[in-house]
Amino acid sequence: MRESGVLCHITSLPSGKLGPDAFTFVDLISDSGINIWQVLPITPPDEHGSPYASTSAFAGWVKLCDPTFEEEPNSELIQTWLQVNAHWAWDWALYDVLKEMNDERPWYEWDEPLRNRHPEAIDRILQEQMPRVRGRIVNQVRFSRDWAILRHYAAQKGVKLFGDLPIFVAKDSADVWVRPQLFKTDVVAGVPPDYFSEDGQRWGTMLYNWDAHRHDDFTWWKMRMARICSMFDIIRIDHFRGFESAWAIPCEEKTARNGSWEDGPGEEILQVLVDVAGDTIVVAEDLGIIPKSVIDLRQKHNIPGMSVLQFGFDDENDDNPHNPQNITSDTITYTGTHDNDTTAGWWETSSEERKTRVNQLGLAGESACDTLIRLAMKSPSPIAIIPLQDIIGLGSNARMNRPGQTNGNWNWQFSWPELSAGKWDSLARSTENTD
Numbered sequence: 001m002r003e004s005g006v007l008c009h010i011t012s013l014p015s016g017k018l019g020p021d022a023f024t025f026v027d028l029i030s031d032s033g034i035n036i037w038q039v040l041p042i043t044p045p046d047e048h049g050s051p052y053a054s055t056s057a058f059a060g061w062v063k064l065c066d067p068t069f070e071e072e073p074n075s076e077l078i079q080t081w082l083q084v085n086a087h088w089a090w091d092w093a094l095y096d097v098l099k100e101m102n103d104e105r106p107w108y109e110w111d112e113p114l115r116n117r118h119p120e121a122i123d124r125i126l127q128e129q130m131p132r133v134r135g136r137i138v139n140q141v142r143f144s145r146d147w148a149i150l151r152h153y154a155a156q157k158g159v160k161l162f163g164d165l166p167i168f169v170a171k172d173s174a175d176v177w178v179r180p181q182l183f184k185t186d187v188v189a190g191v192p193p194d195y196f197s198e199d200g201q202r203w204g205t206m207l208y209n210w211d212a213h214r215h216d217d218f219t220w221w222k223m224r225m226a227r228i229c230s231m232f233d234i235i236r237i238d239h240f241r242g243f244e245s246a247w248a249i250p251c252e253e254k255t256a257r258n259g260s261w262e263d264g265p266g267e268e269i270l271q272v273l274v275d276v277a278g279d280t281i282v283v284a285e286d287l288g289i290i291p292k293s294v295i296d297l298r299q300k301h302n303i304p305g306m307s308v309l310q311f312g313f314d315d316e317n318d319d320n321p322h323n324p325q326n327i328t329s330d331t332i333t334y335t336g337t338h339d340n341d342t343t344a345g346w347w348e349t350s351s352e353e354r355k356t357r358v359n360q361l362g363l364a365g366e367s368a369c370d371t372l373i374r375l376a377m378k379s380p381s382p383i384a385i386i387p388l389q390d391i392i393g394l395g396s397n398a399r400m401n402r403p404g405q406t407n408g409n410w411n412w413q414f415s416w417p418e419l420s421a422g423k424w425d426s427l428a429r430s431t432e433n434t435d
Contacts, residue, residue, distance in 0.1 A: 004377060004431050005029075005036025005162060007338065008388040009051075009400070010064050012413050018146045019066030023153055024416075030157040032424045033431040036234065037154065038162035038385055040338060040400075042147070046170055049410035050401075052238065053170040053205050055095075057224050058088040060143035069149075073141040081141045084230075087223060088174070093136035094122070095174035097129050106172035117177070147231060162385075163232035165224075167242045168205035175220075181212050182220060187248040190256040191239075194288050195311070197404040200256025202249055210265050218272045225276040233280065240284035240305075243269050244294045266297060274301050283332055287311075299330060307331040307381065309372045310346050313357040324361065324375045333381040335372040335390045338400040342389040343369045345396030369393045370426070377430045391427055392418050 013021040041051035113121035249259040286305040312322035347368035376384040
């Protein structure tokens with residue numbers, strides 16, 4: 001059965017939060033024949049708003065909580081929640097309190113006893129600050145409650161929630177503070193020069209000490225995978241290639257140009273994650289410079305990759321996997337992603353050669369957005385995902401992220417009047433004609 005979805009982060013709702021806007025959005029996409037809602041990571045973002053360099057691999061971003069449902073969870077719900085989440089929750093809560101006490105400075109700038117987690121220093125802070133620590137726990141329970149309500153509502157409407165698992169975490173995170181032995185200290189993550197940036201991308205997130213993870217039987221990864229699979233029906237592993245090999249950039253380098261590829265655990269870690277995921281559908285973000293070994297790895301486990309139509313018209317290369325004629329049934333097709341320009345913006349900056357290639361597949365009266373949406377829906381992929389900006393037909397000012405640029409990202413929000421009946425009717429017709 002063919003499925004289709006909309007990509008729209010929670011922060012892009014008019015309120016930017018869970019609650020009434022999220023329920024209304026579920027209603028709209030369900031009524032249009034759409035059955036998947038894909039969002040970006042829902043963990044706390046970094047200081048630039050990026051959810052891909054989170055201060056926690058486990059915590060929910062409490063600023064997303066439903067503002068109309070502020071009732072504190074009862075003690076029974078809190079205790080039940082802690083039975084599942086205590087392994088990360090208390091550490092996160094203490095870390096967040098200490099961040100506030102230290103003027104939001106990163107943990108590696110705290111006084112040495114707290115920076116290195118001396119037991120007597122940790123015990124003292126817990127005794128002194130227990131009400132604040134408990135407050136963080138309550139907020140996490142509230143977030144989980146609000147998310148569970150949304151997921152239940154979406155399921156009733158026949159809508160699956162599609163989440164995103166960033167492969168890396170920020171250096172200033174509870175995870176690195178609590179388990180520094182699991183991470184490398186002399187290099188940071190990124191990608192080499194590519195389609196998005198001539199200098200590559202220096203993310204600054206932490207690379208893993210895979211030997212330490214092996215020694216611990218990948219327990220941290222098992223817990224992390226179990227956490228996200230409990231919240232979503234489908235998950236995308238961001239930068240899937242990082243399990244096979246990762247671009248390691250010496251900390252002193254200012255760009256990603258002078259990095260090198262370091263081997264990852266490959267099959268070893270993937271088998272662990274697939275076993276934990278169970279029936280949860282796993283998708284691999286395999287964009288960029290991808291060797292055949294990475295494709296073989298995901299295909300061995302029947303994990304679909306990604307095809308992005310905006311990448312499919314740059315040349316006459318017959319081997320371009322993103323060209324509509326080359327898209328295969330083991331990928332999910334997108335018009336664009338959160339890292340791309342909107343399709344309307346992409347079209348405005350396209351060369352005449354690219355426009356000609358698109359127009360050869362277009363129909364009379366179609367916009368570029370309409371053409372790419374139709375091609376996505378007609379692709380052999382089992383799932384087609386359309387960013388909301390492309391459904392509306394918005395230009396570059398609605399772009400979600402510009403890779404390599406730290407400011408001005410992650411801020412786009414739509415308004416309800418932009419979602420006219422005509423836009424949804426057109427999408428519904430595209431959906432109905434996909435079988």
